[in-house]
Amino acid sequence: MDALRSPFIALRSCMRILALLSFLLPVWTLACTAFILHEGGRTFVGNNEDSWCVEGRMRFVPGEAGRLGAVYFSSWRGHPYLPWADQLGMNEAGLVFDGLTIQPKDVASTPGKLPVKFNALTNRMLEQCRDVREAVAFLQAHDLIFLHKSMIFLADAQGRYAVVQNDTILLGDEPHFAVGNWRLNGGTDHDAIPIPRLQQGRDLLKAGVAPTVNGAWSVLEGMQSCRDFLGNGTFFSTLFEPDSGRVHLAFYHDYDHQITFDLREELLKGAHEVDLASLFPPNKAFQALQAYRTPFHERWLFQGLMIWGGAAVLWGFILGVWLLVNGVRRLRRLPVRTSWPLVLAGLGLVALVGLVGVLLTLEQVFYFGLGDVHPALAALPYLLLAVAVVLFLRLRQHRGERWPLLPAFVLLLPVLAGCAYWGFFLPH
Numbered sequence: 001m002d003a004l005r006s007p008f009i010a011l012r013s014c015m016r017i018l019a020l021l022s023f024l025l026p027v028w029t030l031a032c033t034a035f036i037l038h039e040g041g042r043t044f045v046g047n048n049e050d051s052w053c054v055e056g057r058m059r060f061v062p063g064e065a066g067r068l069g070a071v072y073f074s075s076w077r078g079h080p081y082l083p084w085a086d087q088l089g090m091n092e093a094g095l096v097f098d099g100l101t102i103q104p105k106d107v108a109s110t111p112g113k114l115p116v117k118f119n120a121l122t123n124r125m126l127e128q129c130r131d132v133r134e135a136v137a138f139l140q141a142h143d144l145i146f147l148h149k150s151m152i153f154l155a156d157a158q159g160r161y162a163v164v165q166n167d168t169i170l171l172g173d174e175p176h177f178a179v180g181n182w183r184l185n186g187g188t189d190h191d192a193i194p195i196p197r198l199q200q201g202r203d204l205l206k207a208g209v210a211p212t213v214n215g216a217w218s219v220l221e222g223m224q225s226c227r228d229f230l231g232n233g234t235f236f237s238t239l240f241e242p243d244s245g246r247v248h249l250a251f252y253h254d255y256d257h258q259i260t261f262d263l264r265e266e267l268l269k270g271a272h273e274v275d276l277a278s279l280f281p282p283n284k285a286f287q288a289l290q291a292y293r294t295p296f297h298e299r300w301l302f303q304g305l306m307i308w309g310g311a312a313v314l315w316g317f318i319l320g321v322w323l324l325v326n327g328v329r330r331l332r333r334l335p336v337r338t339s340w341p342l343v344l345a346g347l348g349l350v351a352l353v354g355l356v357g358v359l360l361t362l363e364q365v366f367y368f369g370l371g372d373v374h375p376a377l378a379a380l381p382y383l384l385l386a387v388a389v390v391l392f393l394r395l396r397q398h399r400g401e402r403w404p405l406l407p408a409f410v411l412l413l414p415v416l417a418g419c420a421y422w423g424f425f426l427p428h
Contacts (some may be wrong), residue, residue, distance in 0.1 A: 033198050033223040034088075034098045035178035037209060037216055038159025044216035045096045045155040045240040047088055048197075050225050052363060053077050053235050054290050054297050056276035058249070059086075062267045067127040068092050069267040071247060073276075075235060077363075078297040086119050092263055093130035094157030094242030097122050102183040104149035107166045113143035122152065131156040136171065139164050153179050157242040176205040178223075197223045213239065213248060217255065224253045229367055230292055231285030236276055251276055252286040294366045294422070295359055302360065308414065309356035315407050316349040322404055341394050341401060345408035348387030352415055355380045359418075366422055381419040388412045 034047045053075040063069035070091035076084045088098040099118060109115070116124070121142060129135040132154045139152070147166035154162040161177050163170040168185050180198035182188075190202070201223035209215040216239050225233030237255070239248035245263040257280050266272075277286065295302035319342050326339050358365060358380075362373055371378035391409040395402055419425060 032098075032100050033178065033180045033195075033201055034100065034153050035176065035201055035205065035219055035223075036155040036159065036161045037176050037205065037211060037219070038173075039175050039211040042211040043094075043155075043157055043159050043241065043243050044211070044213075045090075045242060046216055046220045047098050047238045048220055048223050048225070048234045049073070049075065049087055049236050049238070050233060051075060051077070051235045052232060052289065052294075052296065052367065056236055056251075057084075057273050058261075058276060059273040060263075060266045060269070061123075061271055063092065063127065068130070069263075070123075070126040071261070071263055071266065072123070072126075073236070073238060078299070079295075079302065086122060088238065089122070089126055090240045090242060090245075090247065090263065091126040091129075092245060092267060094245070095126060095129055095131055095135055096155045096240050096242055097126065097135070098153040100151055100153060100179065101181050102149060102151050102165070105165075105167060105183065106148065107145060109145045110143045113141065115143040115145055118146055118150065121146075131158060132160040132162050132171070136162050136164065136169060140169070151179075151183070155242070176209075178202050178205060178219075197225060213241075217248070217250075217258070220250075221255050224255070226253045226285070227367065230288045232289050232367055249276075249279070251280040252283045252289075254280070254283055254285075257281060292366075294363070296363045296366070305356050305360055308411065309353050309360075312349045312352045312356070312411050315411060316346050316353070319346045319349070319404060319408070338398075338401075341391070341405055344387060345391060345405055348384060348391070348412060349408055351380055351383050351387070352412060355384065355415065355419075365424075370424055378424070381416070381424040384412055384416055384419070385425075388416060 032048060032050045034045070037044045037046075054077065056073070056075045059072045059074060061070055061072065068091040070089050072086040072089040074084050074086045076082070086099075088096070090096045099122065121139070125135050125138050129138050135154050135156075144164070144166045147164070152164040154164065158173075159175070160171070160173045162172070163179060163184055165183065170184060170186065178198060178201050180193065180195040182193045182195060182198075191199070193199070201219050204219050204222050209219055220237045220239060224237070227233050234253040236252065237250040240246075241248075247261045247263055248258055249261070250258045259279055277283075290297075293301060295305055323339060323342050323346070326342070329335070358370065358373065358377060364372055365377075369378065370380060388409060391405050391412070395405055395409065
């Protein structure tokens with residue numbers, strides 16, 4: 001029975017390790033940044049939305065029946081189980097919100113308060129609230145348990161701002177303030193937050209930035225992300241002028257091409273949405289990201305890897321049965337196959353299932369490599385390659401072992417090809 005259970009025990013252990021790693025991974029890998037600048041009677045609220053999304057849209061929703069109209073910016077990775085999500089927006093009264101990922105923290109549910117999902121809550125907030133104070137009061141009336149690993153940054157035309165988390169709400173009205181993907185409290189040393197681009201933006205604001213569109217853009221450019229691999233980084237940047245209702249936009253960290261919308265004029269056109277990429281000239285870096293195939297951008301690849309991992313579990317189970325039969329035959333002093341190739345093939349399949357689990361849950365490995373999660377994971381492709389080589393040699397020398405070993409060898413080959421394509425055998 002132990003042999004029958006061993007593949008499932010190994011798979012369950014792999015899944016537990018993956019779940020733990022997903023919580024331990026630093027959330028500032030994709031460090032979105034936002035800031036407010038309020039000086040000389042002018043207010044600017046900027047955001048850099050950093051992600052590996054391949055589709056983005058701007059959605060205008062006019063106000064009806066006493067509700068305020070607003071613009072929302074949404075993005076989508078292409079992942080089959082992750083929907084479109086509104087990341088940030090501004091209403092016609094000048095209230096701005098931005099959602100940022102932070103370190104996870106559990107809190108108890110608040111009795112008597114209604115829990116509402118992020119998008120529904122933020123959309124209702126923009127429809128009903130005119131400034132930060134009203135927005136904070138609105139959010140406090142709801143159960144914020146859903147902000148497990150995210151926070152809401154709020155700003156308004158009067159220069160007030162707030163950071164809303166599931167356990168903390170911070171309010172302020174200083175001339176400038178910047179945030180990144182970092183959980184805050186009243187005692188946070190903002191100078192010690194380990195997000196270099198956030199600190200660069202904070203330094204620019206401290207040094208003094210002209211309260212103009214160009215001055216505010218200089219802060220966004222200072223906090224942008226453009227990595228060496230594929231030139232991936234900041235998906236889009238927004239600069240809101242909440243007092244005038246103007247919205248400035250740049251796409252995929254290309255600040256040479258900017259466009260401006262007047263929110264009130266757009267709302268008069270009725271409800272409509274615009275594809276972000278269609279507003280700008282072709283961007284080679286974005287085209288490279290679109291051409292790069294990962295399970296988070298291709299449904300068929302995500303589902304194919306799931307099926308392939310399931311096939312590896314099934315064949316690992318069969319190899320376990322085979323080993324059990326070998327053991328029984330050995331006890332009865334009957335002829336048996338050599339067991340170590342079966343054990344090696346089984347271990348290779350366990351490693352394959354673990355790697356597939358990583359590929360389906362941790363998107364950053366496709367851009368920073370497996371070693372970004374844990375140094376030990378970087379050895380997985382080499383382990384699979386070594387197992388495949390040994391199985392290949394064994395199959396050439398012992399044709400009678402093709403039936404138990406050949407399926408395991410075949411299961412390894414496409415995953416190894418994927419590892420080569422995604423650069424896991426070479427550092428990113």
